[in-house]
Amino acid sequence: MITLATSPALAPGKAAPYVIAAYVVFLAIVLIYVAIMAKRLRSNERDLADLKREVEQRRSVEEEQRDRETVG
């Protein structure tokens, strides 16, 4: 068992790396999360672009058919 006692304050010079590390770790976690979300959003954007292409293709096929029917 470790006995904990109130430790004397670390000098700012010695404490600074710990404080910086804590804040940097937090920032890194948030950034990693945002990067993962951005990747998912890009994938969704690609899917939407595919759908848009599909809709346009179908529309042009339908227009061609309508033109043929009108001419015929």
Add this chain to the structure above:
Amino acid sequence: MTLYGKGLRALTLASIVTITVALVLVFFYAPLDADQGFVQKIFYLHVPLAIISLCGFVLGGLLAIGHLRTGDRIWDMRSYVAIHMALIFGIAGLISGSIWAKASWGHWWVWNEPTLVSFLIVLLLFATYQPLRFSIEDPERQARYASVFAITAGAFVPLNFIAVRLAQQFVHPRVLTLGGGNLPGSMRLTFFVSLIGIALLYATLWKYEMTAKNARMQTRRLRRRLMGEDAVRPLGRSAAPS
């Protein structure tokens, strides 16, 4: 259809401004703690992260009640995202606390400190949430079981918190108590601004993920309507209703 992206920009701006103000207060306004010195600055990050994480777990349970009451899977998705975000905040809180422990106690982790161990137990409990839910293939059953788990585990959080508070031996520093805390005014202001900043960040990221999941869900529905069931890839690990 609910649009989760509504108000996201304002919320993001509010988070950025509050967190920036909090950082300025932490490093340029709040005085150095007489006992711990500069290392106490970690508390303005660590404690809000832990508090918001625990609140997020409880919120996940409350949202899961909405799912069981209405049967609408959107509530399950809200609960899932709340727990997911709380886990991320909890891990960040655990790491920052560990860094503080190393600086203050000389150890990265101590097993005879009730607050630390109880927080780890809560975190490990919720770490089983995702494996549990994604081990069930049927989406309806998955959502129902996940909701039951979220409610039970969510109820465990305040009970666990009270049990630790009632314990006799306190070693973990008490930053905030029901009686108003033992912080001087400037430190208390800094702490509460930090707490609000972290809470806003949690809300922003929750909304951000809900917006992304909602957009994905709508895209899948469009694809299904346009190209048929076969054109939609299996959902895999997602809580979003298909």
